[in-house]
Amino acid sequence: MAGKKQMTLARIRRHPVLSFPDRRAIRFKFAGRSLSGLEGDTIASALHAAGIRILSHSPRYQRPRGFFCAIGRCSSCFVHVYGVPNVRACVTYLEPGMEIMPQRGRGAFGRAKAVRPAKRSEKTRRPD
Ligand code: FES
Numbered sequence: 001m002a003g004k005k006q007m008t009l010a011r012i013r014r015h016p017v018l019s020f021p022d023r024r025a026i027r028f029k030f031a032g033r034s035l036s037g038l039e040g041d042t043i044a045s046a047l048h049a050a051g052i053r054i055l056s057h058s059p060r061y062q063r064p065r066g067f068f069c070a071i072g073r074c075s076s077c078f079v080h081v082y083g084v085p086n087v088r089a090c091v092t093y094l095e096p097g098m099e100i101m102p103q104r105g106r107g108a109f110g111r112a113k114a115v116r117p118a119k120r121s122e123k124t125r126r127p128d
Helices: 002-010 043-049
Strands: 025-030 033-038 078-081 084-088 099-104
Parallel strands (some): 025 099
Antiparallel strands (some): 025 033, 078 099
16 A cells, blocks of 8 residues: 555656556565556666665665666666566566565675665665
8 A cells, every 4th residue: 555655656647748648557576565567667667656766785885776877877776686686677677576676785696685674764765
C-alpha cells in the first residue's frame, strides 16, 4: 500500500504539453520487497517512482549511490539482477518478476546479500 502511494506521488501524471498513455503494471522485487513499475520503465525509473533512491554503495567508503547521469555513463546505479552484479539500473528495462538487489562495493556474482536499512530515511538521504 505504501509503495503504491509513493509511486503515485513520484510520477508525473498530468502535464500541459506531454501526454502519458496508460501502461501495464509490472511486478518485481527489490531487496526482497515486492514492488510494481510500469511497462517501459527502466529499473531505476521504477525504483525512483517507488520512492527508493539508494541503489548501491560505493566500493571505498560504502557511501550510498543513486540515480545520477541516467544515461549509463557514471556507474552510480549498479544493482544485482538475478545475482549478476554491475547492471546499470538507469538503462536496463524492467521485466516482470525481476529480482533486483542493491549492490555493495564492486559486487560479486551469485546471490547478493540484503543491505541493512539505512539509519536515515532513503527519501531524505542525498546520494553522493
Ligand atoms: S545513473 Fe549513471 S550509469 Fe546509471
